[in-house]
Amino acid sequence: MAETAHYDLIIIGGGINGAGIARDAAGRGLKVLLCEKDDLASATSSASTKLIHGGLRYLEHYEFRLVREALTEREVLLGNAPHIIWPLRFVLPHRDDLRPAWMIRLGLFLYDHLGGRKKLPASEGISFANHVSGAPLRDGMTKGFVYSDCWVDDARLVVLNAIDAKNCGAEILTRTECVGAKQTDGHWQVSLRDQQNGQERQVSGRMLVNAAGPWCADLINPDNGVVQSKTCANIRLVKGSHIVVPKLFDHDYCYIFQNGDGRIVFAIPYQDDFTLIGTTDVDFTGDPAKVKIDQNEIDYLCKLASGYFKKKVASDDVVWTYSGVRPLYAGNGESENASKVSRDYTLKLEADSGAAPALHVFGGKITTYRKLAEHALQIITRQLGTRDAPWTAKEPLPGGDFPNASFDDAFAHYAKRYDWMDHRLLKRLLRAYGTRIDMIIGTATKIDDLGVCYGHDLYEAELRYLIDHEWVRKIDDLIWRRSKLGLRLSSEQIAALENRLAQIDADPRSVAAE
Structure with a gap:
């Protein structure tokens, strides 16, 4: 033994x-x-709204310690992982029938100051008549607020x-x-x-x-x-679901929408060509491994988004969904609405x-x-x-050791270093791997040196790296967690990747094959 x-x-x-x-x-x-x-x-951990944020709505529940800690961490993580975390500006349209403007201003004042904000711009009021974020919104919405948080590739x-x-x-x-x-x-x-x-x-x-x-x-x-x-x-298990639709607007701002039930929903630019909308809060029973969005959740998110955007969002528009189960510590609050836990x-x-x-x-x-x-x-x-x-x-996370924690500076450096690489591919690789991109490129001096292309600029060299260094074994590991290329790859391309992974699983030495 x-x-x-x-x-x-x-x-x-x-x-x-x-x-x-x-x-x-x-x-x-x-x-x-x-x-x-x-x-x-x-x-x-791969089913979040992909945000590093303080949680603006938690202020209403007086969770000041949680918000303060989260806002402080927002600054720390932004410096530690500038390849997978970056700043976003969020637009909160004002509605007279929901939270009053003074309450939002007070909340944003606290949000700006609780966590010792240093790197991100402060909140401000805006008029939609002269702000780019106003164009996609329905008529009748005249003013709002803008504040800062961050995006993260959670997986x-x-x-x-x-x-x-x-x-x-x-x-x-x-x-x-x-x-x-x-x-x-x-x-x-x-x-x-x-x-x-x-x-x-x-x-x-x-x-x-x-x-x-x-x-x-x-x-x-x-x-x-x-x-x-x-x-x-x-523990109280709460399901949160998201939908992804073709992009609803052509700017880089995100939206945070209020709803009459007290909840909020985000609409966020996603993977260049899409908009991510979420999340829901639904009590869950059963096996968390089998969690899925249901039609009521899809309808809820579509209806809420349609209440703000000029362009109606329908369930037929949804190109992908994902759901996760949050294990929330219930304490003595089992009777509360799930969103308030x-x-x-x-x-x-x-x-x-x-x-x-x-x-x-x-x-x-x-x-x-x-x-x-x-x-x-x-x-x-x-x-x-x-x-x-x-x-x-x-201490930066692997790949996050950019000079001055600047993605733009790093991109300029690698664009010169790999001047033969398409900028869209370079951006995707640099966003995912940071300075570890060198482990993928190796001695390559032209695109053909990266090996077989499986679709949408996914080459054998990247696949080899993910198997050798990032525990990739199955197709979902590759196209939904290490990347989101599942949104772009065809069924034939996915099948080819599955065959390649099965080949490697049967004979690990074949990972070196061209």
Whole structure:
């Protein structure tokens, strides 16, 4: 029998919280293992609205600490990952029948000042008669407000944290499910099953972290018997869905629309040629892996958007949808409307005398993942008897080491370096991989050197990189999480990619094939 590997920390869950904790812990010298039963960011962490934001509407619920922390993190993350995070300006049309103008002005004043804003422009009032954002809106909307937040490629944010964790010594196991974890002689004995071949392995850890997202409660449910635990998880699963339609406007501003039910919905430029509209808030039961948008949600988003845009949005316009399940910590608010349940996070430590500790991660939002990880490490280092030494605030994520954190400067540099490359392809690669683009291009001096093209400028060189360095194994990993090329590739091109991935899976040496 193979000798059991020992770790300081075993993390269950490869979403943003698990990957963030793995990165922070490994960078402090802890021996870390992260297991994810599917692909990295395969659930909630790739189904967000793709925003790094403070959460303007949370001010109405008096969640000032959450908003302040999120706004502060917005500035930190913008500096750490300027390739996958960039500023946006949001337009909030004013409606007399909803929130009064004074309330919006007060909220935006707080939003401008709570988080120590330094890099982003302040909010302002605008007249739609002389502002580009007014043209697509219905007649009768005369004024609004503009404020700043940021865009993020959420799935790539997870992957970059996992890459950095691996670079710091962590072991990252995708498609590896935790099928059992119990206490033995003051350590966690954890059983892991490879989802590809069914083989199991045993590992041992000084501490366990449950960062399983929408499965966090199921993992410790006594009826399931997967993880031995006494912690009660009062989790409320809330589905959020989005639709993507052909672009509705020709400018770079985003919209935040109020609705009579108290909710807000965003309309955001997406992948150059589309508009992303979302999200919904619907209580969810069932398997989070099978979550899908329903027709009521599509109709809700289309109707809300049509109430603001001159161009009607209909369900026939929808070219893609995605849904995710948010594991919100309910506390005592189970009767509240789903949209009012806090997006704040809760960390619950389970540390009985003589037993190995466990930390359970409930709730959270993608913007505050790094602070969540720091708070988790405060607890972890105390339990493991190591020094609490935060380090991630000023360290760029892989590929994000642009001079002056400037994407424009980096683009100008690489446009000269790879003057043979089409600028649209260069922009896509630089936005996805940052300075790691050199690992894809290698010694290529012309486009043909990148190998076979599978469609929409996806070349063999990029595919090889994603398999070798970013855990890509299946088609959805490639075209929906590492990229959004699924919006552009034909069914024949997707089939060709599936065949290529199957070939590589059967014979890993074939990854070098031309």
